[in-house]
Amino acid sequence: MNSLIIKNGRVIDPANNIDEVRDVFVVGGKIATAAAQDAEVIEAAGRIVTPGLIDMHVHLREPGRSDKETFATGTLCAARGGFTSVVCMPNTTPVADNTGTIAFMKQRAAEAACVNVFPTGAITKELKGEELAPIGSLEKAGVVAVTDDGHCVQNNELMRRAVEYAKMFQLPVLDHCQDYNLVADGVMNEGHWSAALGLRGWPSIGEDVIVARNILIAEQVDWHIHCQHISSARSVELIRQAKKRGIKISGEACPHHFTLTEECVKIYDTNYKMNPPLRTEHDRDALLAGLADDTLEIIGSDHAPHCSYEKEVEFDFAPFGIIGLETELALSLELVRKKILSLRALVEKFTVNPARLLRLQEGTLSVGANADITVIDPEREWTYDVAQTASKSRNSPFHGWKLRGRALTTVVKGNVVWRETEK
């Protein structure tokens, strides 16, 4: 059990500076130097073999909204998408602002999850942006970061104290960057299409102001703030300049933001409603440039499941967000085909970069490490059909898309948790 030989694949393991055709051995659920006798052989000639991919921006909806997603269904989506680790957000019911909820999540992960689940805790109680959550206790309970994702701490003094306090526990602070006054009740990017469609605008500056605020706080406190799902060109430039000055700031891009633009909203399909919103071609180009020069060092899906009946409403009234774990890898491999990223750079954004930020042991094929491995066929063509999703929800704008690139085998601690069997 738990012994594998993954043969003849092109192994890309940035943590060990490896990019060559070789075998990977798994013995007893760990990466090993030689094969066990009873090892299962997985033929990987012509395939890419990487450390198991990490998605550090996922909503598993448990506890509270298990009608949308559960640890079982959400992590199966992850496995099918090639992800062996997910970082789940704290905007559950109850909010993960207390050790009991974190303990519950860890228990559910142990019982039901097929990939590694790393919970985050809230920055503020009930995500209200008013009082600090017990960040120290949350760290003891096992969170890997704190965030009010879905919400944004508006009070700059409180945010400064949160970062100072989190630094004491070496916990990075992840921020959903949204100025509530500037954004108000906006539902799509402010610009040509919001004007044409009569929808209220969510202006880029509503993100940029908070990114700038975070840069100043990160500099002042000398601690990590990670800006989640960056969508605007100016935010990319702010982060780029701040990084040059050595400030502990980082940026994350989502496949929908670097693949789609605001024009998609013109048919009022609520599967194009997300927060932050799809933006302009100019913003999309800036995200691609930011991914290319590593200003945006991490790709995350912001996998946000919602029930069909919640999405099948007027655009104004629909919840923000889409599912993304199953389409993320194929949409990201498009960056390699378009020569925006090298394959190695892409793998870094899914492995060592999030692992370094969150201080995870994962994201490497080092001997002795947990055997989390993804085998990818970067050229496999397939059509995404939401009727076949592992998610409990169906809210994807990529339904019916012909995609290229797919995880064929996903291995977590030496166990094969997903095997592509089609064709």
Add this chain to the structure above:
Amino acid sequence: MTTTSWNHKDLLGIQDLTVDEINCLLDTATAFKQVGERAVKKVPSLRGKTMVNLFIEPSTRTRTSFELAAKRLSADVINITTSASSIVKGETLKDTALNLQALNTDIIVIRHSAAGAPHFLSRLLKASVINAGDGAHEHPTQALLDAFTIREKKGHIAGLNVTILGDILYSRVARSNIWLLTKLGAHVTLAGPSTLVPRVFEEFGCRVTHDIDEAIRDADVINLLRIQHERQRMTMFPSIGEYAAMFGLNKERFARTKPDAMIMHPGPINRGIEIDSEIADCGRSVILEQVTNGLAVRMAVLFLCAGGKHSPEGAE
């Protein structure tokens, strides 16, 4: 009368219509206007058809106009308003609409605070969906009746200078008028405070100015819009008083307009704010004629979308 240019079951907006389709609607409305001037104002064109007025936002003019239009076409009419519907019990728009369709409704006329609500329904329903105003997006029958009125009074639309003055950002009337007037070759100027008339509207083929005197000086038609309190963020201008002083059409400004400049307003009017009360009632104001024409336009829209069998002439 030609109806060959029309083959849609829905009227969702002006933006997607061709010039031929717009002219077809306007020509059909001309025929129906004559029906409204007869002693017997009713024709059997939609006899046996059922129309539901689904108004999920308040309205006087548009709802009454659609109801009367349907009745003059001999359709059966049901009115639903939010406060008296199951929407207050939490029923979704989708379920409400599917239930109405289950009653074999032929036409659903929808007014909704959310942009795109009619488009959403049109994808769900076999029934005709007519947009009677969706959020800040479109109000196609208002633009059609405005164009009908301009054409009737001025003889043509192409080449006219039309100034739309007021709260453009939150106005569905403005958007539908912009699409229609630019398609038919008018020169459209948008005027009002910079916060409510952003430059982005230049991308739709309009001129944008914040100088009201300059905006109305050469105008053949001045269309005034009210401030949309219900869709307004509170930070767009200092006060109603300042708005009236800076951008209202007062007597002094009116005196500097062209002598044949026509004054329009989609209603409801806020007298003393966007328009001086006496100007609203003066001889160059066509505000009430717009209402009369609205009935003819809506009869034409219902007739064409529901595939009415008898032309107005044949209904004698």
